[in-house]
Amino acid sequence: MEVLEEAGLPAGVLNYIPGSGAEVGDYLVDHPRTRFISFTGSRDVGIRIYERAAKVHPGQIWLKRVIAEMGGKDAIVVDKEADLELAAQSIVASAFGFSGQKCSACSRAIIVEDVYDQVLSRVVELTKQLNVGDPAEQATFMGPVIDQNAYNKIMEYIEIGKQEGRLMTGGEGDDAKGFFIQPTVFADVDPNARIMQEEIFGPVVAFAKARDFDHALEIANNTEYGLTGAVISRNRANLEKARHEFHVGNLYFNRGCTGAIVGYQPFGGFNMSGTDSKAGGPDYLILHMQAKTVSEMF
Numbered sequence: 001m002e003v004l005e006e007a008g009l010p011a012g013v014l015n016y017i018p019g020s021g022a023e024v025g026d027y028l029v030d031h032p033r034t035r036f037i038s039f040t041g042s043r044d045v046g047i048r049i050y051e052r053a054a055k056v057h058p059g060q061i062w063l064k065r066v067i068a069e070m071g072g073k074d075a076i077v078v079d080k081e082a083d084l085e086l087a088a089q090s091i092v093a094s095a096f097g098f099s100g101q102k103c104s105a106c107s108r109a110i111i112v113e114d115v116y117d118q119v120l121s122r123v124v125e126l127t128k129q130l131n132v133g134d135p136a137e138q139a140t141f142m143g144p145v146i147d148q149n150a151y152n153k154i155m156e157y158i159e160i161g162k163q164e165g166r167l168m169t170g171g172e173g174d175d176a177k178g179f180f181i182q183p184t185v186f187a188d189v190d191p192n193a194r195i196m197q198e199e200i201f202g203p204v205v206a207f208a209k210a211r212d213f214d215h216a217l218e219i220a221n222n223t224e225y226g227l228t229g230a231v232i233s234r235n236r237a238n239l240e241k242a243r244h245e246f247h248v249g250n251l252y253f254n255r256g257c258t259g260a261i262v263g264y265q266p267f268g269g270f271n272m273s274g275t276d277s278k279a280g281g282p283d284y285l286i287l288h289m290q291a292k293t294v295s296e297m298f
């Protein structure tokens, strides 16, 4: 804060208010002197903020504006004409980087049936090679998930996954010291299953088989989210179709679905992933400003 004040920000403009969302969240959102809310977090909290911000409280003389960057249920689609090694590497990196705790993480792998078995078996092979452990160790790929609540929620989804799909690898956790969960792959999951629809925010990826590329896109769009997605394909016509029909805010071709770079890939999703704004892009700052037109006649 001091650094920003030294840079010229007036004192009192930036305030750090520690406290849990449950404790201070509603108070801040409801307050009549709150004017603008810029939120990053889950769908449920985003919806709560959006609803509460709409209410005008006594003494409030403006309508509150809200930018919400919310969750995702992001998919990587693999076409039958594709570099299958790239597909498997992209799925593993996007599903398990940061223990899957990224809004952009790949939690659905949608594979055209001609190459389904090949991609699945390579992903399982690569996943078994990942080291889970102390993130301070050089050899560790995946550290723990953030806390006990996250651990419990993810382990619950893994139990649901065991009913909804075929457990291929992982499925185990250890919270004796830290909150460690093995990277987990489920195969043959119905597109409408809970683990294909609900954000898990952990190291779990579900595979679904598509009849052809059109069917794969249909499955990919079959969630209430629309944050990131990727297509692995060598078929230009299919990539162009995805460009128009894959309804996500950040779409990637022939790479994973995480790791947007500020300035290059402005980031933000459609539908229940947010308010269609793009962080890290040229328009974002302007969204937070109040425009005023001044005209003087001479």
Ligand SMILES: NC(=O)c1ccc[n+]([C@@H]2O[C@H](COP(=O)([O-])OP(=O)(O)OC[C@H]3O[C@@H](n4cnc5c(N)ncnc54)[C@H](O)[C@@H]3O)[C@@H](O)[C@H]2O)c1
Pocket: 019, 020, 021, 022, 024, 025, 026, 029, 040, 041, 042, 043, 045, 046, 048, 049, 069, 070, 071, 072, 102, 103, 104, 199, 201, 227, 267, 268, 269, 273, 274
């Ligand atoms: N779209 C994006 O750019 C983006 C980026 C990162 C994370 N996410 C999403 O964030 C979620 C994970 O983060 P999380 O577990 O911290 O999310 P969360 O929704 O639980 O919490 C987010 C923040 O909101 C605060 N909060 C909680 N209740 C509140 C309330 N009633 N009013 C106001 N604020 C409240 C929390 O204290 C926290 O700081 C995932 O859903 C993930 O997809 C989205």
Ligand SMILES: N[C@@H](CCC=O)C(=O)O
Pocket: 101, 102, 103, 104, 257, 258, 259, 260, 261, 267
């Ligand atoms: N912008 C990041 C995701 C941020 C959310 O966790 C990405 O593109 O992977």
